[in-house]
Amino acid sequence: MNIQELMNKYYNNLNDNDKLICKYIINNKDTCYKLSIENFAAKCNVSSTTLFRFAQKISLTGFSELKVKLRLEAESKSNNKINLLEAVTDSYHKMIDHIKNKDCTSLFEKMYNAKRIIVYGSGYSQARVASEFKRIFLPTKKIIFNMHGNDMAEAIGALASEGDFVIIISLSGESKGVIELAEILRLNCIPTLSITRMMNNTLASLCEENLYINSILLPEQYTINYEISTPYFILIELLYLKYQKYIQTK
Incomplete structure (x- = not known):
């Protein structure tokens, strides 16, 4: 168990001074392990003896083991952040290489020949x-409609007509609305491009053209529920640069 789990497990056995120590640890997990027992106790407004007994109350041998566990947890958290940074930057590089090396001729032909891009x-x-x-993509002088929201999927299915090219951007590619939209567009023989997270998904299987990003969800320790969206914007910029190169050949 980590320190927080141990404190919760034995919380009913703790007195008011012990609970002050718990509060201090929770608010200073990343730094308190660096303190001596005297400084640690002073920060909590308790005696060194109280701090030592607190460690024993949560099943540890004493203050030294408490410090070791706190240090290991702090180092593990730091390593996870470093690994996440590496994972995110690596995902950017992989996506850039994928788009750079991908043959987009078929996709660009559909965009170039479309009367409207939705x-x-x-x-x-x-x-x-x-x-x-x-x-x-405004400089391409294409008529581009930008629509969003689950309630608009049905409207796009009714709006799109022969000569249009529809781009569907979805994270999972599995939501009911985007699947129904892609099915309607396929039945009406309207060419489509899906942009989704890099994985097999229903939307991609329904669209003629597919582009993928590597998307990463921030771990709970970052305190916000957020999926990194930067790869989408990198993809759009690279796609525009490649499209410009394509139309120069026309």
Whole structure:
């Protein structure tokens, strides 16, 4: 068990001074292990003896073991953050290499020949990406519609017609709305591009063209529920640069 689990397990056996120590540890987990027993006790406004007995009350041999466990947990947390940074930057590099080396001729032909390009983002982050797509592709002089929200999927199915090209941006590619939209577009023979997280998904299987990103969810220790969306924007920029290179050949 980690320190927090031990404190919770034995909480009913702790007195008021012990609970002050618990509060201090919770608020200073990453630094308190560096303190001597005297300094640690002073920070908690208790005696060194109380601190030593507190460690025993939560099943540890004494203050030294308490410090070791706190140090190991802090170092593990730090290593996880470093590993996450490496994972995120690695995902960027992989996605960049994938787009750089991908043959986009078929995709660009559909975009070039389309009368209108409709970009649909299924969620909040995807809506931001759809807006960025419209902004960065404006110089192509294509008529680009930017639509988002689950309630708009049905409207796009009714709006899209022959000569259009529809881009569907979805994280999982498994939500009911995007699947139904892709099915309607396929039945109407309207070409589509899916942009989803790098994984096999139903939306990708329904679309003629597919692009993928590596998306990473921040661990709980970062205190916010957030999935990194930067790869979407990198993809859009690289796609625009490649498209410009393509139309120069026309």
